[in-house]
Amino acid sequence: MWLIIVGAIVVTLMVLVGIVVGPMLGWKPLPARAALNDANVIKDGIVCAAVVPLGPHEAALIDAGNDVEGKAISAELARQGLTPGDVKYILLTHGHRDHVAAVHKFPGAQVMALEAEVDVVEGRSNGGAPILIFMPPKPMGVKLSRLLHNGDEFDLGPHRVRVFAVPGHTPGSAAFAIGENLFMGDSANHGRDGRLKGAPWIFNDNTAQNKQSLVSLARRLAADTTIKALIFGHSAPMERGVEALEEFARTQERV
Numbered sequence: 001m002w003l004i005i006v007g008a009i010v011v012t013l014m015v016l017v018g019i020v021v022g023p024m025l026g027w028k029p030l031p032a033r034a035a036l037n038d039a040n041v042i043k044d045g046i047v048c049a050a051v052v053p054l055g056p057h058e059a060a061l062i063d064a065g066n067d068v069e070g071k072a073i074s075a076e077l078a079r080q081g082l083t084p085g086d087v088k089y090i091l092l093t094h095g096h097r098d099h100v101a102a103v104h105k106f107p108g109a110q111v112m113a114l115e116a117e118v119d120v121v122e123g124r125s126n127g128g129a130p131i132l133i134f135m136p137p138k139p140m141g142v143k144l145s146r147l148l149h150n151g152d153e154f155d156l157g158p159h160r161v162r163v164f165a166v167p168g169h170t171p172g173s174a175a176f177a178i179g180e181n182l183f184m185g186d187s188a189n190h191g192r193d194g195r196l197k198g199a200p201w202i203f204n205d206n207t208a209q210n211k212q213s214l215v216s217l218a219r220r221l222a223a224d225t226t227i228k229a230l231i232f233g234h235s236a237p238m239e240r241g242v243e244a245l246e247e248f249a250r251t252q253e254r255v
């Protein structure tokens with residue numbers, strides 16, 4: 001019983017942190033919905049998920065939201081004339097509960113994340129973020145069907161997917177370049193000043209590693225002109241390309 005009470009308190013705190021701390025940290029808030037270069041980003045409470053149509057009756061999700069009922073995702077699928085059975089792929093930027101809650105609603109989907117994230121995704125580990133210290137790991141019924149690795153590339157419908165390991169927020173955090181979008185999960189955020197920000201220490205396993213991963217990602221994507229938007233888990237998408245990452249990397253070099 002005490003575990004349930006502590007869990008409820010921690011979940012409430014996390015929601016409050018998402019609502020209160022986000023603005024305090026200077027993040028640009030998530031819009032209810034944003035259409036960006038073939039991806040439809042939808043707000044699900046404190047977090048976003050994205051629906052990427054791949055063809056008739058075929059779509060991919062990037063993350064699966066905070067709502068175990070998946071209502072916002074299902075509504076967006078319906079808006080696009082799609083059904084839950086049309087979701088063939090789910091790419092998880094990482095395994096925190098607020099990004100995987102509705103995976104179980106799409107049993108026909110191939111579920112992918114970095115191999116280094118398996119224990120977090122499948123609920124055997126929380127990673128080591130300070131905010132999660134009183135929150136025991138809890139399986140959410142997610143089982144990975146495909147393990148990804150840094151540097152993987154593959155096609156999903158008309159889109160080329162490029163996989164980048166960006167450890168720090170969690171051990172197996174990933175960024176996915178899909179078409180013209182770079183999905184960054186919780187590894188970065190959109191500041192109200194229009195700049196990219198690293199993830200706050202209280203949510204991270206390792207904040208120094210998070211910053212280093214963003215600097216490395218900026219180097220790896222240097223001169224990439226295909227990316228037109230950066231998409232984050234808890235703040236508004238940023239309609240800038242890789243130069244926003246390069247700008248972040250320059251501020252780190254000065255530190």
Ligand SMILES: [Zn+2]
Pocket residue numbers: 094096169186203
């Ligand atoms: Zn997270």
